[in-house]
Structure formats: structure tokens, C-alpha cells
Amino acid sequence: MKIDIIESKTVVIPVENIDTDQIIPARYLKTTSMEGLGDGLFYDWRYNPDGSPKADFPLNQPAAKEAHILVVGDNFGCGSSREHAPWALTQFGIRAVISTSFADIFRGNSLKNGLLPVIVPADVHAELLKWPGIVLKIDLASQKVFLPGGRSVEFPIDAFSKNCLLNGVDELGYMLNQEAAIAAYEAKRQDSVNTLA
Amino acid sequence: MSGNAKARTIVDKIWDNHVVAQQAGAPALIFIDLHLCHEVTSPQAFSMLRERGLKVRRPDLTIATMDHSTPTTSRDLPIVDTIAAAQIAQMETNCKEFGLRLYNRMSDHQGIVHVIGPEQGLTQPGMTIVCGDSHTATHGAFGALAFGIGTSQVGHVLASQCLLQTPSQAYEIRVDGQLKPGVTAKDIILAVIAKIGIGGGTGCVFEYTGSAIRSLSMEERMTICNMSIEGGARAGLVAPDDTTYQYLAGREFAPKGKAWDDAVARWKQLPTDPGATYAKQLVLDANTLEPMVTFGTNPGMGMSISGSIPTPAATTDPIERSDLEKALKYMALEPGKPLAGHPIDVVFIGSCTNSRISDLLAAAAVMKGRKVNPKVRMLVVPGSQQVRKQAIAEGLDEIFRASGAEFREAGCSMCLAMNGDQLEPGQYSVSTSNRNFEGRQGKGGRTFLASPLTAAASAIAGAVADPRKLA
Numbered sequence: 297m298k299i300d301i302i303e304s305k306t307v308v309i310p311v312e313n314i315d316t317d318q319i320i321p322a323r324y325l326k327t328t329s330m331e332g333l334g335d336g337l338f339y340d341w342r343y344n345p346d347g348s349p350k351a352d353f354p355l356n357q358p359a360a361k362e363a364h365i366l367v368v369g370d371n372f373g374c375g376s377s378r379e380h381a382p383w384a385l386t387q388f389g390i391r392a393v394i395s396t397s398f399a400d401i402f403r404g405n406s407l408k409n410g411l412l413p414v415i416v417p418a419d420v421h422a423e424l425l426k427w428p429g430i431v432l433k434i435d436l437a438s439q440k441v442f443l444p445g446g447r448s449v450e451f452p453i454d455a456f457s458k459n460c461l462l463n464g465v466d467e468l469g470y471m472l473n474q475e476a477a478i479a480a481y482e483a484k485r486q487d488s489v490n491t492l493a
Numbered sequence: 494m495s496g497n498a499k500a501r502t503i504v505d506k507i508w509d510n511h512v513v514a515q516q517a518g519a520p521a522l523i524f525i526d527l528h529l530c531h532e533v534t535s536p537q538a539f540s541m542l543r544e545r546g547l548k549v550r551r552p553d554l555t556i557a558t559m560d561h562s563t564p565t566t567s568r569d570l571p572i573v574d575t576i577a578a579a580q581i582a583q584m585e586t587n588c589k590e591f592g593l594r595l596y597n598r599m600s601d602h603q604g605i606v607h608v609i610g611p612e613q614g615l616t617q618p619g620m621t622i623v624c625g626d627s628h629t630a631t632h633g634a635f636g637a638l639a640f641g642i643g644t645s646q647v648g649h650v651l652a653s654q655c656l657l658q659t660p661s662q663a664y665e666i667r668v669d670g671q672l673k674p675g676v677t678a679k680d681i682i683l684a685v686i687a688k689i690g691i692g693g694g695t696g697c698v699f700e701y702t703g704s705a706i707r708s709l710s711m712e713e714r715m716t717i718c719n720m721s722i723e724g725g726a727r728a729g730l731v732a733p734d735d736t737t738y739q740y741l742a743g744r745e746f747a748p749k750g751k752a753w754d755d756a757v758a759r760w761k762q763l764p765t766d767p768g769a770t771y772a773k774q775l776v777l778d779a780n781t782l783e784p785m786v787t788f789g790t791n792p793g794m795g796m797s798i799s800g801s802i803p804t805p806a807a808t809t810d811p812i813e814r815s816d817l818e819k820a821l822k823y824m825a826l827e828p829g830k831p832l833a834g835h836p837i838d839v840v841f842i843g844s845c846t847n848s849r850i851s852d853l854l855a856a857a858a859v860m861k862g863r864k865v866n867p868k869v870r871m872l873v874v875p876g877s878q879q880v881r882k883q884a885i886a887e888g889l890d891e892i893f894r895a896s897g898a899e900f901r902e903a904g905c906s907m908c909l910a911m912n913g914d915q916l917e918p919g920q921y922s923v924s925t926s927n928r929n930f931e932g933r934q935g936k937g938g939r940t941f942l943a944s945p946l947t948a949a950a951s952a953i954a955g956a957v958a959d960p961r962k963l964a
């Protein structure tokens with residue numbers, strides 16, 4: 297799940313504090329695989345009780361089909377730690393989410409699934425919220441979002457996550473390569489770690 | 494992080510004790526002392542281990558239970574929901590294949606993962622504890638650094654017993670003074686979240702300090718730490734003290750004999766050094782707190798029970814205003830009106846926030862000799878089989894049943910409505926759980942979060958009720 301450049305129209309859900317229960321309702325969490333979660337994405341916001349799509353919900357507009365960039369309000373992804381949330385977003389086709397802030401666990405989960413959380417300054421964010429459907433280019437290498445008219449803004453990302461996304465580094469592989477350090481630590485802490493044994 | 498000469502917070506100390514390696518330009522590799530697993534967020538992690546031919550590195554530091562999709566009906570009945578049944582069966586298979594200790598549906602140690610860890614003495618001061626669940630902060634009540642992780646990280650911990658982490662900022666939440674009668678630990682944490690907002694602690698670990706926190710029991714401290722995530726913090730903790738040691742002594746997995754004495758000596762080094770600094774601070778006076786209740790669709794939308802529902806027109810920020818309008822529309826509530834007296838359909842006493850024996854005792858004391866309003870369905874769901882057993886031994890089940898409430902088997906139940914226990918569209922509940930998000934307790938359901946006392950008083954009144962005014 298490498299990322300370098302993401303270029304697409306935006307789809308905008310101008311709501312703050314969107315929690316992961318809305319992104320993927322708990323009833324979709326009974327699965328033991330990752331399949332089919334895209335269908336449950338924002339289910340209760342996307343569909344009427346009779347199962348028909350709500351025409352005015354942004355993800356139901358025809359343009360949303362080709363959009364890979366989602367723009368949302370502050371503190372996106374708060375609440376439950378369910379990684380099903382980034383799984384559902386990526387299965388729907390979303391590759392970057394733009395906001396002013398993200399909940400910690402959601403941000404971590406996204407980075408592990410090739411979904412780029414992009415934090416932009418409040419003034420730029422306010423503009424993006426107002427213009428759904430504009431085309432943005434996100435360049436991870438330079439950490440820049442290019443807006444129409446040639447403007448660009450930088451966004452923060454830690455060096456390690458950036459490297460993992462750009463080069464497809466396997467995080468667990470990186471961890472397991474430090475086996476010697478883990479074993480040494482275990483030996484040192486033998487007396488103070490309580491085991492269930 | 495800080496060197497030895499510098500005054501350190503308890504968070505710094507636990508962090509320093511758990512750094513396995515720190516490579517340049519990368520997060521630290523942190524050792525995990527205890528990993529708790531449940532059926533909903535682990536299956537894909539076990540699949541990953543299988544695909545890569547990996548084992549669980551430390552089965553002796555891993556424990557599993559079933560709680561989220563597990564029915565709270567009689568254990569003699571089969572699981573009706575075939576998808577949930579398959580998930581539960583998969584948990585059995587995974588634990589057997591990877592050699593993990595599992596407290597399954599039939600075990601008398603089964604329960605909500607954050608209730609069973611402490612009650613069995615698995616949760617101990619100074620530990621790093623993780624679980625694929627955002628309410629892992631509950632274990633912070635013991636002075637442990639405990640936080641929720643995603644399923645990829647569940648896989649990382651299973652395979653390596655480590656996590657890649659960057660340190661969080663320490664945020665002191667000091668609560669001084671003394672709670673008034675009818676006001677509980679739940680009201681403290683709801684007041685904190687109402688004050689700082691649900692994103693207020695993002696990037697932080699809360700340390701709860703102050704005389705009001707010190708005088709709380711372990712179960713009350715768990716209620717507070719539990720909802721740290723609702724304030725945006727991944728973890729929240731209380732430094733250990735004699736209350737902590739008294740609770741732990743003699744529990745199944747707590748150290749014994751000389752090992753206990755050594756452990757207590759180590760634990761006594763944990764509290765924050767005088768002079769250590771916090772990145773942020775909030776001070777609250779417990780004397781001024783009233784019972785709290787939420788009115789909206791996130792846990793930060795809370796107010797005193799004697800207050801009125803806020804008016805969107807009074808909010809200046811346009812997005813905040815539209816969010817409040819959206820919340821009140823979903824809740825079908827009128828701005829400016831009191832919430833006390835609003836009719837309700839369901840009362841739920843349970844969840845990892847408030848399902849321990851002291852919570853059931855508090856609710857039972859209210860219900861004793863009184864009746865659940867005939868328009869209300871009241872569910873009492875103990876957090877674990879052990880809590881349930883103790884409640885029965887103390888006759889609480891009889892008190893609840895005599896009042897007209899249901900006394901069910903242990904699990905998460907209506908906290909997240911995955912197991913068949915759920916609200917009908919449009920119904921109102923007063924719940925002791927931790928989240929009032931849209932549809933959290935069932936599609937279209939509307940949740941008022943409150944303490945067990947407020948919930949029980951509301952069950953009797955058939956409406957949101959102030960427990961201090963109980964006739």
C-alpha cells in the first residue's frame with residue numbers, strides 16, 4: 297500500500313468530531329475478515345431506514361465515485377479504535393483524508409493501511425470545506441497539498457511513517473529485525489514482568 | 494525523554510522502563526507487559542500471523558476473553574446470530590492454535606476485558622498494557638500505561654510483544670475537594686470531558702491527581718480512567734497508593750510473598766516526582782460538581798442535571814453551531830429546555846465504565862423497595878461472571894428483579910449493541926456506558942450518559958431524574 301502522489305476531486309463531509317461508529321457501525325464488526333466493509337462505510341448516514349440511498353449525502357453523489365480525497369471537520373475518527381474504519385474508507389476508494397485534526401488511534405491505524413491523514417491550517421481547511429469537488433494534488437514526498445491556482449500548503453507527518461508509506465516498508469518486519477534487542481530486554485526484565493505461567 | 498537527574502512524571506517513568514530500542518528517525522520500540530484480546534478486533538491479526546508463519550511470542554503475557562459480540566442471555570441458550578457465533582467460534586480456534594489462555598463464554602472468569610484484567614490481579618502498577626479496544630485506559634487506574642490499539646498493532650504485539658510508539662505529552666487533571674452526596678466518579682469524568690471537549694486530550698496521557706481522586710476507590714478510579722479516550726487521550730492514569738495495593742493484594746495473578754514485597758517497593762517509585770512539569774493542566778473543584786448527563790451525540794455534550802439544553806444560536810463558530818443543531822435534531826430535543834423530566838424508554842446499567850460490584854450496589858440501593866416505571870425497560874448487565882456471582886451472593890439480582898429490571902449475563906451488551914441488546918429507532922435511554930454517538934446503542938437510538946445513581950433514579954421516574962431528589 298505505497299503512497300506517493302494522490303490527485304483527485306474532493307468529497308466533503310463538513311461535520312466535526314466524526315466518530316468511528318459513524319464511519320463503520322458496530323454491526324459490521326462481526327466479520328473475521330476485511331471484506332465487504334466498504335459497503336458499510338457511513339451506512340447510517342448514507343442510507344434511509346428502507347435501504348434506499350440518501351440523495352443529499354456527499355458520498356452518494358455521482359462525483360464521489362471517483363474521489364480519492366475526503367475533506368472532513370475537526371477531530372476526525374474519534375471514539376472506538378476499530379481499524380475497520382480505515383479499511384472501510386480505503387475499500388470505498390478514499391486514499392487521503394484532510395482535516396485540521398485527527399484522533400490519535402485513527403491516525404495510527406490509517407497510516408498502517410495506506411490511508412493518508414493530512415492536517416492543513418484552519419484557513420485552508422475552511423476553504424476546502426466550502427468547495428467540494430475541487431481537484432487537489434497531494435504529494436507525500438514534499439509533504440504538500442497543491443490547490444487550484446498554483447497555491448500549496450505543507451502538512452506534517454513523522455519521518456518514519458512517511459518512509460513506510462513512500463517505500464512500502466513492512467513495519468512488523470522492521471520490528472522483528474530487532475529481535476536481539478527484544479531478547480536482551482526480556483532477559484533484563486525477567487524478574488519484574490509478571491507472567492500468567 | 495528526560496534523563497535521570499530530571500524530575501519525571503509517572504508517564505515518563507513507565508516509558509523509560511519500557512524502551513527496548515530507539516533507532517534514529519524511528520519511533521521507540523516499547524515492550525508490552527500485558528496484552529488483552531477479544532473476539533472483535535483480533536481475528537484479522539491472527540490471520541496475518543498465519544499468513545506470515547509467525548507464532549505468538551509471549552502467550553504468557555497474553556490473555557483473551559469474549560465480550561463484545563457475546564450474548565447476555567442465559568449461557569444454556571445457543572447464539573442466535575450466526576455471524577456472531579462464527580466470530581466467537583473463530584476466537585476459540587485462534588486461541589487454541591496459538592496457545593493462548595482464553596476465558597470463553599462458559600468460563601466463570603469471562604467478562605468485559607477491562608473488568609476481568611483488574612479483578613484477577615493481571616493489571617498492575619507500572620505495566621504497559623494494550624488491547625484492541627479504546628477503553629484500555631481503564632487499567633490506568635492502577636498506575637499502568639494502558640492504551641487502545643488497532644488490529645495491525647494487535648498483530649505486532651502478538652508477534653513481537655512490542656509496539657512502535659512515540660511518547661505522549663502528560664496532561665494533569667487535578668480534582669480537588671470532596672464529592673457531595675449523589676455525585677460520583679462518573680460525574681467527575683463527564684464534567685472533565687464537557688470542559689475540555691472530546692478532542693481536548695489528543696496526543697496526551699491524562700494523569701488524574703488531587704484530593705478528590707485520592708479518596709476514590711479503585712473501581713471509581715477505573716470509571717474515570719476508562720473515559721480518558723472520550724476526552725481524546727489514548728491513556729489516563731492515577732499513581733498507585735495504598736488503595737491500589739490493598740485492592741491488588743491476594744488477587745489471583747498478583748505477586749505473592751517476597752515477590753509482592755519487591756513489587757510494592759518498585760511501585761512506590763512510580764508516582765510523579767515533585768517539580769515534574771506537565772504539558773497541560775486542568776483543575777476542577779469536586780465540591781462544585783453536580784450529577785452530570787449528556788444531551789447530545791458525543792460525550793463532550795454534557796451538562797449538570799439541573800441545567801438546560803444549550804441553544805445553537807448562542808454558539809458563534811458556524812461548524813460548532815451546525816454540529817449542535819445536528820445533535821439536537823438527532824436527539825429530538827429542544828434548546829433551552831431542562832433535560833430532567835424528559836421521558837425515557839430504557840435504562841442500561843453496564844459497560845466497562847460502570848458494571849463493577851460497587852456500581853451494581855449503588856444502583857441496587859436506589860432500586861430496593863422501588864419499581865421500575867412501567868414504561869421503562871431496565872437492563873442490568875454485570876461486567877464479568879465474577880461480578881455477577883458476587884451480586885447474586887449479596888442478593889442484588891433479587892432486588893433488581895423485584896423492581897422489574899432484567900439481570901443478565903456478563904458482556905458489553907447495549908454499550909455497543911453488537912450482541913442483540915439494543916435500542917429501537919427513536920428510543921431514549923439513560924445509560925451508564927461511555928458513548929452517546931448516533932446509533933451507538935442501536936440504529937436510531939438516543940443515549941443520555943449518566944452515573945448508575947442517575948440511571949437508577951431515572952428508571953423509577955420514567956424520565957431523566959436527579960438522584961438527589963429521590964422521594
Ligand code: SF4
Pocket residue numbers: 560561605606607626628844845846904905906908909926927
Ligand atoms: S463495554 Fe462498551 S466500551 Fe467497554 S469494551 Fe465493551 S463495547 Fe467497548
